[in-house]
Amino acid sequence: MAPPSGAPALSAAAREEIRGLAGLYEQRQSALLPALFVAQREAGYLTPSALAGVADALDLPLSEVTSVASFYSLLYLEPVGRHVIQCCTNLSCMLNGCGAVMQRFRDRLGIPPGATTPDGRFTLRTAECLAACEEAPAVIIDEDRWARVTPEGVDGLLARYP
Amino acid sequence: MPESILLKWTRDGAFRDLEGYRRAGGYRAAESVARGEVSSDQLIEWLVQSGLRGKGGAGFPTGQKWKFIPRAAPVKYVVVNADEGEPGTFKDRTLIEGCPHLLIEGIVLAAMGIGARKAYVYLRKEFYKGRRLLDEALAQARSAGLVGEGIFGSDRAVEIVVHSGAGAYIAGEESALLESLEGRRALPRLRPPFPAPAGLYQQPTLLHNVETLCHIPAVIALGPEQYKALGPPALFSVSGAVVRPGVYEAPLGVTLRSLIFEYAGGLRPGRRFVAAFPGGSSSAILIEANLDVKMDYDTLRQAGTMLGSAAVIVIDDAADMVEIIARTVEFYRDESCGKCTPCREGTIWITQIFDRILHGRGRVEDLALLESVAAGMTGTCFCPLGESVPPSLVASLRHFRGEYERHIAPTAVYASEAAHGH
Numbered sequence: 001m002a003p004p005s006g007a008p009a010l011s012a013a014a015r016e017e018i019r020g021l022a023g024l025y026e027q028r029q030s031a032l033l034p035a036l037f038v039a040q041r042e043a044g045y046l047t048p049s050a051l052a053g054v055a056d057a058l059d060l061p062l063s064e065v066t067s068v069a070s071f072y073s074l075l076y077l078e079p080v081g082r083h084v085i086q087c088c089t090n091l092s093c094m095l096n097g098c099g100a101v102m103q104r105f106r107d108r109l110g111i112p113p114g115a116t117t118p119d120g121r122f123t124l125r126t127a128e129c130l131a132a133c134e135e136a137p138a139v140i141i142d143e144d145r146w147a148r149v150t151p152e153g154v155d156g157l158l159a160r161y162p
Numbered sequence: 163m164p165e166s167i168l169l170k171w172t173r174d175g176a177f178r179d180l181e182g183y184r185r186a187g188g189y190r191a192a193e194s195v196a197r198g199e200v201s202s203d204q205l206i207e208w209l210v211q212s213g214l215r216g217k218g219g220a221g222f223p224t225g226q227k228w229k230f231i232p233r234a235a236p237v238k239y240v241v242v243n244a245d246e247g248e249p250g251t252f253k254d255r256t257l258i259e260g261c262p263h264l265l266i267e268g269i270v271l272a273a274m275g276i277g278a279r280k281a282y283v284y285l286r287k288e289f290y291k292g293r294r295l296l297d298e299a300l301a302q303a304r305s306a307g308l309v310g311e312g313i314f315g316s317d318r319a320v321e322i323v324v325h326s327g328a329g330a331y332i333a334g335e336e337s338a339l340l341e342s343l344e345g346r347r348a349l350p351r352l353r354p355p356f357p358a359p360a361g362l363y364q365q366p367t368l369l370h371n372v373e374t375l376c377h378i379p380a381v382i383a384l385g386p387e388q389y390k391a392l393g394p395p396a397l398f399s400v401s402g403a404v405v406r407p408g409v410y411e412a413p414l415g416v417t418l419r420s421l422i423f424e425y426a427g428g429l430r431p432g433r434r435f436v437a438a439f440p441g442g443s444s445s446a447i448l449i450e451a452n453l454d455v456k457m458d459y460d461t462l463r464q465a466g467t468m469l470g471s472a473a474v475i476v477i478d479d480a481a482d483m484v485e486i487i488a489r490t491v492e493f494y495r496d497e498s499c500g501k502c503t504p505c506r507e508g509t510i511w512i513t514q515i516f517d518r519i520l521h522g523r524g525r526v527e528d529l530a531l532l533e534s535v536a537a538g539m540t541g542t543c544f545c546p547l548g549e550s551v552p553p554s555l556v557a558s559l560r561h562f563r564g565e566y567e568r569h570i571a572p573t574a575v576y577a578s579e580a581a582h583g584h
Contacts, residue, residue: 025323026363027344027345027363029344030325030343030344030345031345032345032346033325033327033342034325034326036328037328068345071347071348072327072328072329072330072348073328073329073330074287074288075328075329086288089489090249090250090443090489090493091250091402091439091475091486091489091490092249092250092401092407092475094481094485094486095401095402095403095475095476095477095478095481095486096402096403128247128493128497129249129250129493130288131246131247131254131255131286131288131289132252132255133249133250133251133252133399133401133402133407133473133475134252134399134401134407134408134409136401136407140288140290143290144290145290145291
């Protein structure tokens with residue numbers, strides 16, 4: 001299936017990478033989640049043309065690709081900021097003050113969880129247990145995990161992600 | 163505290179590197195099986211004798227699970243559940259980040275034990291560091307001939323593929339994990355068939371939690387009797403309102419009191435123990451009267467709760483029990499896959515009730531309503547996710563009814579308070 005006209009399809013390199021991923025599995029649909037991350041990395045989020053490009057590269061129906069993509073919280077069907085903050089709000093972090101940490105993120109960024117700052121720098125999200133409870137409150141920014149985050153530490157953390 | 167057989171590998175990162183791991187005796191167990199010094203039959207028998215049980219939550223005996231894999235099947239798989247997401251559980255992440263070779267050796271042993279040539283590790287997407295370390299360790303093991311074709315100079319082959327998830331708690335449920343690994347929405351499958359006869363791609367599949375696999379080299383190194391005599395050993399994730407949260411290795415059957423007050427250093431100064439989840443947020447909470455309970459499968463079941471993933475979450479008197487339970491139900495609501503009605507609707511109804519209770523709009527009849535919805539979800543959900551909601555909700559209504567009542571009508575005098583002589 002060709003991507004909608006006018007929208008950029010996946011790059012040749014991305015298509016090549018996806019074909020390589022498909023080779024790791026007995027059935028090519030198994031490569032769908034990793035392939036969606038390849039497309040997301042390239043397009044910033046899963047645009048309609050990125051989804052179509054993945055469907056085309058794996059020879060899967062676009063409806064199936066979209067359905068799967070919409071199920072998982074780390075696959076983005078809407079634009080996200082340059083940096084994504086995942087602030088754990090589950091029990092162990094709650095018992096260690098994550099509420100105040102989340103409040104500080106909200107105050108500093110001026111957005112509620114789920115939103116992106118107007119300058120496109122940060123998306124703030126709640127996260128469920130990150131399996132880092134000995135480091136509670138735990139926060140993941142992009143691919144970095146931060147331990148024992150305090151409200152006072154929030155400014156310093158944000159400054160690391162221009 | 164007894165000598166460590168698992169956590170010793172994770173200290174200082176000294177065994178992250180292949181050389182360090184091998185120098186300390188790593189991969190010797192896999193080598194002895196690859197070279198035929200220990201047969202697959204012998205290995206399975208040792209696992210049975212060792213008393214090793216699955217560490218992902220269900221506690222199924224490991225040796226028995228291996229026996230369920232049809233021997234003659236031409237294609238079989240090992241699938242590793244590294245989608246650690248049960249609130250309060252962080253032992254698998256500790257093992258993967260601390261010593262990825264220990265997991266790789268466990269996978270190689272499992273594959274040889276059941277005659278599988280391929281293994282998939284379903285790793286939580288959020289384990290970015292774990293993914294990097296596991297990829298590096300796999301590359302080392304591959305170039306040293308310990309993973310891939312002709313491992314340890316034998317004619318055996320074990321290929322390992324690491325597969326990252328995409329953010330879904332339900333993918334940690336074994337049949338949903340297989341769906342997700344096949345590239346679909348992580349919806350649980352109807353069982354039977356169980357994964358042993360028809361798992362990944364409908365082929366026989368041995369599905370294990372990370373920690374379970376990490377125990378196997380020790381069973382071989384120590385022998386099943388000596389291994390079993392150590393408890394058998396288990397990893398406990400202790401977190402929440404304790405001084406030293408962390409993963410602790412202790413014999414199965416250690417008391418809850420010892421885990422909290424000795425291993426994890428007790429509560430913070432001036433704080434009082436109120437309750438604890440013994441096995442992740444899916445297990446019914448225990449109270450002070452239960453502190454001397456032995457943390458093993460059968461004792462906890464008799465106490466009306468479960469060992470689950472052995473994740474102890476400690477709640478002190480600074481916390482509001484109603485908020486704690488409300489948060490756990492919200493979690494299950496958000497993570498429900500929506501496939502079955504009791505879980506999808508029940509979690510929504512319960513969070514709506516909690517919402518009004520916590521916002522001063524609770525009604526006296528809400529407590530009976532909560533009990534009724536919990537009863538409606540018990541034994542009726544398609545998979546364990548929905549079934550995880552009632553245990554703690556019901557236990558909290560039994561032990562902390564007064565806290566609920568104070569939220570609903572702070573000034574009223576309730577029967578439960580009168581009974582407690584307040």
